[in-house]
Amino acid sequence: MKKPIVEVLVSSEKRRNMLLLLLDGPKEMETILNSLKTNRTALLPQIKILKESHLISKYEDIYKLITIGKLIVEEMIVFLEITNMFGENRDYLGTHFIDFIPTDLLKKLPQLGSCNIIDIPIGDLFDAEKDFFEKAIMSKYWFQITSTLHPVFHEFYVEMIDQGTDVSIIFTQEIYEKIKHDYYDDFKELIDIKLISFYVYPKDLEFVSFILADQSINFRLFTQEGESDNKKMLFSSPASLEWGKELFEYYRQQSIPIIEI
Structure with a gap:
């Protein structure tokens, strides 16, 4: 059963950080791993969830946000800014x-x-x-x-x-x-x-x-x-x-x- 989009976004820091990273444009796996300071084994399960949720796509070893993913991540940034400001x-x-x-x-x-x-x-x-x-x-x-x-x-x-x-x-x-x-x-x-x-x-x-x-x-x-x-x-x-x-x-x-x- 697929996770609700809200859960996909907020329940994993790795998923959230990967989406934010891809908002700047497509990235190779090695670049993603270095930026997130993680390894392939730890990240692959999160990538699987993002792909199943139709937020990202893969071509060879390059990952990118699809259109729906880009729209959602842009709104997620607004949400994060609000929670950071009023939370802190x-x-x-x-x-x-x-x-x-x-x-x-x-x-x-x-x-x-x-x-x-x-x-x-x-x-x-x-x-x-x-x-x-x-x-x-x-x-x-x-x-x-x-x-x-x-x-x-x-x-x-x-x-x-x-x-x-x-x-x-x-x-x-x-x-x-x-x-x-x-x-x-x-x-x-x-x-x-x-x-x-x-x-x-x-x-x-x-x-x-x-x-x-x-x-x-x-x-x-x-x-x-x-x-x-x-x-x-x-x-x-x-x-x-x-x-x-x-x-x-x-x-x-x-x-x-x-x-x-």
């Missing part, structure tokens, strides 16, 4: 709110690659962010969405524009009001320079902060209970940076430019 980070993503991410970008989340979940000691929260800021001074761009205000925001933004960095900031309405009340002169100076793009997001922001710089995305999320904590999520793959630009643009289009105060 389920303790964080499962306890934090991510529904604010637009559906099309949420589907792309597994393509961002691995991420680091970092615990920041409560007393060092701003110091840890300052260290991240200092490392990002030389970035070509700095895109930020935030519901918090760093105590040295003025000095940092001035240094960024002195370095020629493209800076765009989206504040929540609450933070915008706080800046106008507590830091009016500093903020007016930044606006008058006209080298930073400031915006106000008029709705409730459903995450703590988002920063996209040359080298990484720095994300702080609310918990499912709507609380902020001392954890942040870092991505640094090229795919994550493009994803981050799309997310920032999504929120920028819903925000109101700050031209003057």
Whole structure:
């Protein structure tokens, strides 16, 4: 009796790895054995199952995916990306709110690659962010969405524009009001320079902060209970940076430019 396709794909790492290898094109048996670090005796039973399931074919000593196999393996990669992303980070993503991410970008989340979940000691929260800021001074761009205000925001933004960095900031309405009340002169100076793009997001922001710089995305999320904590999520793959630009643009289009105060 033939195994169900799902069982063929998930119950054997050798079968799964062979299918992924053949997605790049036909391979000779010797190449397959070397790539999978196995021997013919161990692999032949798995090959038999793949052939019986009409996923691969053989000509002489060369194996390749047939059309059905190629379609299934391409979808399997999507599944593996999803399980890797949410499996490795389920303790964080499962306890934090991510529904604010637009559906099309949420589907792309597994393509961002691995991420680091970092615990920041409560007393060092701003110091840890300052260290991240200092490392990002030389970035070509700095895109930020935030519901918090760093105590040295003025000095940092001035240094960024002195370095020629493209800076765009989206504040929540609450933070915008706080800046106008507590830091009016500093903020007016930044606006008058006209080298930073400031915006106000008029709705409730459903995450703590988002920063996209040359080298990484720095994300702080609310918990499912709507609380902020001392954890942040870092991505640094090229795919994550493009994803981050799309997310920032999504929120920028819903925000109101700050031209003057």
